[in-house]
Amino acid sequence: MNIDKVRELDHRFLFQNYGRQDICFDHGEREFLYDLSGRRFLDLVAGIAVNSLGYSHPAIVRAVCEQAGRLMHVSNLYLIKEQAEAAEALASIAPPPLEASMFCNSGAEANEAALKLAVKATGRGRVVSTRNSFHGRTSMTLSATGQPKYQSGFEPLLPRAFDFIDYGSVEQLKAAVTRDTAAIICEPIQGEGGIIAAGEEFFRTARDLCDERGALFIVDEVQTGMGRTGRWFGFQHYNVVPDIVTLAKALGNGFPIGACLTSRDIAATFKPGMHGTTFGGNPLACTVARTVIETMRREKLVERSAELGDRWAQELRSLSMHGGKITDVRGKGLMIGLEMGEEAKRFQEAALKASILVNVCGGHVIRMVPPLIVSEASVKELNDVLRSFLGA
Ligand SMILES: Cc1ncc(COP(=O)(O)O)c(C=O)c1O
Structure with missing residues (x-):
């Protein structure tokens, strides 16, 4: 053609x-x-x-072909060996206590899971997000995205209140996080927003405020994660460890997969049936993700x-x-x-x-x-x- x-x-x-x-x-x-x-x-x-x-990396092609010939999908109703292995691999590159993963199919879904998790874990309804951010196109993640050009025409956005502050503004951050705040969500470097870094002080302040006021710090690593910025995760440039990290994009090197990574304690908020997806974490996607991590390490x-x-x-x-x-x-x-x-x-x-x-x-x-x-x-x-x- x-x-x-x-x-x-x-x-x-x-x-x-x-x-x-x-x-x-x-x-x-x-x-x-x-x-x-x-x-x-x-x-x-x-x-x-x-x-x-890159394209056609032999390790990835081999992993896809072999796994596709063995098992592509089974329901999350069952234990999934490849999912457990991918989660172990993710825990091996993340700093403690980030060792519990839940898999999904995209960046938006990973952020959706992270936001739902934070709301459920804290019992609070407000989320602080940053102007010029990009977190996805589902209703919740679009509501969290600080760019009117993406939101326009889709109002009313979610009734849950998102409080937007200028990215990098420590003063605005301090004023925005209250006892009603479930989470702060932000990128370590805004990608869609124009490759702009938050800076260490902003990240440190976010961490401290979350600790002080009982909120959770969600870092969206969908674009910055998996070595893109020269560390496995962008937040590692700022010497803080978030409560929840989201990944997608490079995790599957082109095979759709997303992940929400957190501590075992926070992950325990979700009881069986509270959140899930049919395809999330299927054996094929997870084999690719594990192979991506192994290959990146080896090379x-x-x-x-x-x-x-x-x-x-x-x-x-x-x-x-x-x-x-x-x-x-x-x-x-x-x-x-x-x-x-x-x-x-x-x-x-x-x-x-x-x-x-x-x-x-x-x-x-x-x-x-x-x-x-x-x-x-x-x-x-x-x-x-x-x-x-x-x-x-
Ligand atoms: C930082 C960030 N978060 C979330 C998303 C949404 O990811 P997806 O398009 O896989 O839903 C993107 C996509 O560009 C992104 O850059």
Whole structure:
């Protein structure tokens, strides 16, 4: 099938709820995607921070094929060996007391579970969230998302009150958390919001306030988790341990899976039947997640994300001195944002012409979240295109 036919079927049979680029991929290998005509693209988007091991990683392909041939799905009515193993693997990368997992199928579902858990555990109804955040598209997570552009037209949002504060504002945080607050939810680095870090003081204050006022601290690691920022979890940059952590995206390297991770004590809030999902934690998804963790360990990809990301950010900073088009280089590890104002869209187009995929987030920030296996040669390829765009 050629791209014209795909476009025709798409327009005829699919909801038009995505602003899609007119490209269609056929297959991928490492950090490269190939379109239907065989053109190669360097992919610095990675399915939006999903494909951390790149495309067609042999360990993942093997795990999927072997497990698919053995057992893909059984109900959570039964003990599931692969689920137990994936949970053990997650506990092995998380700091104590985060050792109890509940699996689901997406980031929104992981946050939905986290919010329900916090409300149930505390018996309180209010949640503090941050402006410019992104937590998902279900009713509850959309209500928690601090961006009117996503909420508009879906009002009234949930009656449960979400109190929004400026991301990073310690003063507003102190004022917002009360004895009615069930939880604070926030990202360590806002991804959709434009690659903006909360800062250690904000995280420390959130931790202290939760302890003091009996609320739970939920950290949304859907985008930042699994080594993206150079640590297994973004919160590890701030030296605090949250009460509840949510994961998805890179946990399955493209196979849909999400997780809500907490202490055994907090997890015990949910009694049998209080929360669940049919597909969540099925043997296939869990085998992939366990294999992702093992492979990342074996290939030292968290360390690579930290080391290569730092080096790349430094190079980008020195490039940004030229031409005045880049006003800031942000991020941690291989989660990099280039603040470019009006120029962001133009650079995205220039990169595409050079067969490089980058993404624009927060309206004016070039987001680069490549596979963590991205090669030095690919980094140089991007830098060269950026250099000529900047006229450096
Ligand atoms: C920080 C964060 N939380 C939650 C979500 C929602 O995840 P999903 O699209 O898998 O529901 C996203 C998706 O981009 C995200 O970046």
